[in-house]
Amino acid sequence: MIEKPEERGLVTKVASDLNINYRTALRWWNSYKETEETKSSFTAKHNNEYLQGLLDEDPQLFSADDIMKSLTEQFEGFTISKSQLNNHLRNTMLITIQKRLFETEIRNLPENMETRFEWFMKWKGSNLDFTKNCVFIDEAGFHINMRNNWARSKKGSPAIVKRPKTRAITHTVIGAIYHGWLEDLKI
Structure with missing residues (x-):
């Protein structure tokens, strides 16, 4: 097949601009010339x-x-x-596949946020020093029947999957452990 030089240059330029293989662009161009339809x-x-x-x-x-x-x-x-x-x-x-993070819908409800705030205010004035031998335990949710570990999300953001509730019983532990004793524990 013999092409006109100016036609070859046009297809080559367009193919390189669009980062498409030259032969693919040429096939599309010839198909367009025959049918005058675009995909x-x-x-x-x-x-x-x-x-x-x-x-x-x-x-x-x-x-x-x-x-x-x-x-x-x-x-x-x-x-x-x-x-x-x-x-x-x-x-x-810019959508990627990432390991998904489960969040229950009730996690950030105003009642739960209020409970956390009240707990913080209760221990704020005490001699409890979180910088010295103190470990805070906030929440532990266990989803036993997990199926697929991957989900799609925007690049740079976590793949958070919100669930109304987990299938297994979820245990929430809120408390602090101090080096001398257990300060507070709620289950």
Whole structure:
């Protein structure tokens, strides 16, 4: 196949600007010349908004298969490969896969915050010195039936998964242990 030099230069420039393999760009260009149809771009704003909403709603959508299934159901005639999807999530939308952190929804309720504040105010005036031989125990939650350890989140932020409650019984321990005795213990 013989090409015009100016055409070859244009395809080469566009391919290098977009960081696409030259042969791929050439195949797309030839396909466009034959059919004069363009492929729908995955990076369309409505696709990104839908994808962001999907992951905000359920950050545990770890599998690219689940995300692809949801996208193909939402957008008619939409196709994308797993590698393209993962590349788009990682490089364009800056969404990474991280080890998830569980937080129960009741953890930061005003009642629990008030309990912590009252406990702090109670021991604030005493001779308890947290800088010398004192260990504070705040909260310990145990989720026995844990399944998937990974979730997606924005780059640089933790993957926090909020649960209404954990399946196993959660024990909350609030107290302080001083080098001489146990100050307070609530279970």
